[in-house]
Amino acid sequence: MGNRLQIDQPAGEWEYVDTHCHVPWTGGRSRTPSPEKQLEAFKQSHGRFFITSAIDLESSKILHEFAMQHDSVHFSCGWAPQTVTYTPVHEYEQDLQEWKSFVESRVDDIVAFGELGLDFHHAKTLQERERQVNELESILSFLLEIDGKKPVALHVRNASPRDKDTANPSHPYNEQDGATNEILKIMDSMGVNLNKVLFHCFSGPKTMNDYLVSRGFLFSVPSSAFSIFRWYNVSKNLPLDRLVTETDSPFQHPWLRKPVNTPSNAKYSIAAIANSHDTSQEEVARQTVENAIKFFNVR
Numbered sequence: 001m002g003n004r005l006q007i008d009q010p011a012g013e014w015e016y017v018d019t020h021c022h023v024p025w026t027g028g029r030s031r032t033p034s035p036e037k038q039l040e041a042f043k044q045s046h047g048r049f050f051i052t053s054a055i056d057l058e059s060s061k062i063l064h065e066f067a068m069q070h071d072s073v074h075f076s077c078g079w080a081p082q083t084v085t086y087t088p089v090h091e092y093e094q095d096l097q098e099w100k101s102f103v104e105s106r107v108d109d110i111v112a113f114g115e116l117g118l119d120f121h122h123a124k125t126l127q128e129r130e131r132q133v134n135e136l137e138s139i140l141s142f143l144l145e146i147d148g149k150k151p152v153a154l155h156v157r158n159a160s161p162r163d164k165d166t167a168n169p170s171h172p173y174n175e176q177d178g179a180t181n182e183i184l185k186i187m188d189s190m191g192v193n194l195n196k197v198l199f200h201c202f203s204g205p206k207t208m209n210d211y212l213v214s215r216g217f218l219f220s221v222p223s224s225a226f227s228i229f230r231w232y233n234v235s236k237n238l239p240l241d242r243l244v245t246e247t248d249s250p251f252q253h254p255w256l257r258k259p260v261n262t263p264s265n266a267k268y269s270i271a272a273i274a275n276s277h278d279t280s281q282e283e284v285a286r287q288t289v290e291n292a293i294k295f296f297n298v299r
């Protein structure tokens, strides 16, 4: 199965959680089992709860409904940076206003705000990047006003060398920590409590790990850390008491590069962390479940 990392398969009877997935998936092509089947398999393999994360208006409605029907599914409500970049201009404002009303009326059903963030792979020009920054600031200030105590789950993707904005080659947004630095600036200027902020699918750069830990953030390790060195490596020197597990399903499968992942595979994040931190899967499971319960304030 192409696991170059040679990590032991997950094995044992421990409980685990998936802190970030998209079930049901509303974004088109994915050959995953039905949401009910995914949940059943998750519970049968000792999954305690998963947090399903909305990215736009449509997914907010559908994921909310699914979460309300199942005790072991919690709902996180967000407006992803890709939604900012890809929603057709003529639909954007109306969708956003409707989403804001939705959030206001359902706030008690929401365990976290997210995913929110910046994605400089999907926004390659300075104009697109600045738009994501402005939208994030305005959405975040709206959300913090509704409830300033809820956890925030961030999607932060820095530009790779191939994502360089060629019209503005020396702009800091092109750097490997460009999006992360902008996020820090936004969080600080808005006075966000960083102990309540999670970097979902944390992707580095690794050079910022110590600083981000010192600022209080939590980090989630995707199931793909089981086979992809990049995901494995960035989480390697993060302390266990700051880590949680996720699948980002249907993405980030432990070894397949297709949108076919499901919440049960959060066990593979545990296997990856146990290997990188040279400890038992049981201990990683215990600690990551405890971290998630505390952070999201759920059972």
Ligand SMILES: [Zn+2]
Binding pocket: 020, 021, 022, 053, 115, 248
């Ligand atoms: Zn996601």
